[in-house]
Amino acid sequence: MQQLGINLDKSLSKNGGDFINDNYIEELLKNSTEDKVRYREIFAKAQGNNPLTLEETAQLLAIKSPEGKEELFNAARELKKQIYGNRIVLFAPLYIGNYCVNNCAYCGFRKEASNTIRKTLSRDELIKEVTQLEDEGQKRLILVFGESPKYTPEYIAECTKIVYSVHSKNGAIRRVNINAAPLDIKGYQIVKSAGIGTYQVFQETYHKPTYSKYHPKNTIKGDYLWRLDAMDRAYEAGIDDMGIGALIGLYDWKFEVMGLVSHAIHLKEKYGVGPHTISFPRIQPATDMTTDLPYITSDEDFEKLVAIIRLSVPYTGMIMTARETKEIRNKVIDFGVSQIDAGTRLEIGGYQKPKDSQQALNEEQFQIGDTRKLEDVVYWLLQNDYIPSFCTSCYRAGRTGEHFMEFAIPGFIKKFCTPNALLTLVEYLEDYASEKTKIEGYRLINKELDQMPDSAYKQNIIKKIEQAKSGERDLRV
Numbered sequence: 001m002q003q004l005g006i007n008l009d010k011s012l013s014k015n016g017g018d019f020i021n022d023n024y025i026e027e028l029l030k031n032s033t034e035d036k037v038r039y040r041e042i043f044a045k046a047q048g049n050n051p052l053t054l055e056e057t058a059q060l061l062a063i064k065s066p067e068g069k070e071e072l073f074n075a076a077r078e079l080k081k082q083i084y085g086n087r088i089v090l091f092a093p094l095y096i097g098n099y100c101v102n103n104c105a106y107c108g109f110r111k112e113a114s115n116t117i118r119k120t121l122s123r124d125e126l127i128k129e130v131t132q133l134e135d136e137g138q139k140r141l142i143l144v145f146g147e148s149p150k151y152t153p154e155y156i157a158e159c160t161k162i163v164y165s166v167h168s169k170n171g172a173i174r175r176v177n178i179n180a181a182p183l184d185i186k187g188y189q190i191v192k193s194a195g196i197g198t199y200q201v202f203q204e205t206y207h208k209p210t211y212s213k214y215h216p217k218n219t220i221k222g223d224y225l226w227r228l229d230a231m232d233r234a235y236e237a238g239i240d241d242m243g244i245g246a247l248i249g250l251y252d253w254k255f256e257v258m259g260l261v262s263h264a265i266h267l268k269e270k271y272g273v274g275p276h277t278i279s280f281p282r283i284q285p286a287t288d289m290t291t292d293l294p295y296i297t298s299d300e301d302f303e304k305l306v307a308i309i310r311l312s313v314p315y316t317g318m319i320m321t322a323r324e325t326k327e328i329r330n331k332v333i334d335f336g337v338s339q340i341d342a343g344t345r346l347e348i349g350g351y352q353k354p355k356d357s358q359q360a361l362n363e364e365q366f367q368i369g370d371t372r373k374l375e376d377v378v379y380w381l382l383q384n385d386y387i388p389s390f391c392t393s394c395y396r397a398g399r400t401g402e403h404f405m406e407f408a409i410p411g412f413i414k415k416f417c418t419p420n421a422l423l424t425l426v427e428y429l430e431d432y433a434s435e436k437t438k439i440e441g442y443r444l445i446n447k448e449l450d451q452m453p454d455s456a457y458k459q460n461i462i463k464k465i466e467q468a469k470s471g472e473r474d475l476r477v
């Protein structure tokens with residue numbers, strides 16, 4: 001079928017069905033009240049590595065008292081420490097093109113945003129952007145596309161291959177994730193064959209009347225179920241690395257949490273594999289944005305949202321983007337976030353443009369809250385005893401769905417994740433960091449090594465760190 005110039009074969013889709021039960025979610029949200037005994041049982045269940053049900057999630061969403069919130073934050077902190085340790089994976093978004101046939105009322109790329117300058121990176125520009133990102137020390141990218149006949153699956157696959165082929169000095173992009181429109185099954189197969197990591201599609205809002213309000217029916221994105229089924233089709237096409245998300249601020253954030261948890265439960269029950277990552281971007285002002293947003297979510301509620309998702313879906317990676325300010329990032333990173341972007345530029349070709357030029361602003365999809373450079377984010381993480389990680393070991397060793405392993409295999413993090421994160425940190429410190437960051441980085445590396453019991457395994461890690469220091473790259477245990 002062709003719609004707005006885009007070919008989509010909807011016939012092959014088995015259709016995941018409508019697994020969002022609006023009435024049940026509303027009922028649970030209405031009827032759940034704060035109950036100390038019950039929420040403590042639920043925290044214990046989550047901390048035993050068990051995903052929560054919708055009913056249990058609603059119980060956590062009902063927590064209001066200061067004492068309850070404190071316990072909630074502590075429970076999320078504890079779970080994150082216990083399961084994931086102190087690594088934070090770093091990545092950067094790379095906007096490839098902002099042509100779009102859709103008209104999402106909140107987005108600076110929407111068809112009717114007349115002040116937006118439309119652009120798609122040429123092959124040369126793409127190579128320059130990737131070179132610049134590699135020269136800053138990035139190893140993981142997410143390529144972002146509007147929905148347009150220009151951005152076919154073949155085109156997305158080609159961009160992915162170009163990114164992997166660029167090697168500046170010691171640099172390399174080792175993992176390319178995608179955030180683009182939902183594809184049909186054949187389309188997903190094409191992008192998978194280019195070696196993508198995660199395919200991300202955000203439902204934006206799980207609440208159907210709100211979905212219709214922001215996504216006109218006569219656009220491709222106006223089809224709620226086609227989008228809801230996006231990850232089912234991806235899985236059927238062989239992609240088991242799926243990223244889901246909701247754009248927080250379109251509807252009641254509590255409903256969106258229930259939607260995200262419903263989605264995770266659906267994928268896990270149907271395919272035995274839940275989402276690889278959950279994103280919860282808060283809506284930001286965008287070019288030509290005229291729409292009303294009556295559900296803007298406060299910082300306080302956002303903190304609760306992060307803690308509750310951490311507890312409800314303990315096996316999943318959680319992404320907090322630079323839409324958030326550094327103050328908010330500082331606060332909620334503790335509650336369970338495992339990935340953040342750093343050094344982010346949203347304009348097309350933005351990694352080479354002077355910041356804040358009017359043209360740059362008109363090519364942005366929305367404004368970001370954390371404008372720090374990668375180096376500053378690395379330094380900040382180190383100072384707070386987080387290991388900035390550029391690790392892609394699992395993916396490169398063919399271990400997809402690594403979060404499940406981290407989660408399911410006792411000792412996996414100590415044995416693989418922490419040492420491999422440290423090795424990528426050494427690469428960063430040697431190749432890209434300032435003296436100040438280097439000192440802070442080796443302080444943390446030594447601290448981490450001191451915490452490891454003496455063993456042949458530890459000696460092997462120390463040996464590899466020395467090899468990395470003397471110039472060997474892409475080492476892993």
Ligand code: SAM
Nearest residue numbers: 106107146147179180181202247283284286366
């Ligand atoms: N066009 C594809 C789509 O819509 O799925 C992918 C690219 S789109 C640029 C990526 C995401 O940006 C959207 O899924 C949406 O959640 C987010 N986004 C759009 N407008 C935003 C805004 N004003 N503030 C924050 N995030 C926004």
Ligand code: SF4
Nearest residue numbers: 100102104107110146
């Ligand atoms: Fe297009 Fe995606 Fe923006 Fe909607 S959110 S207007 S589909 S780029």
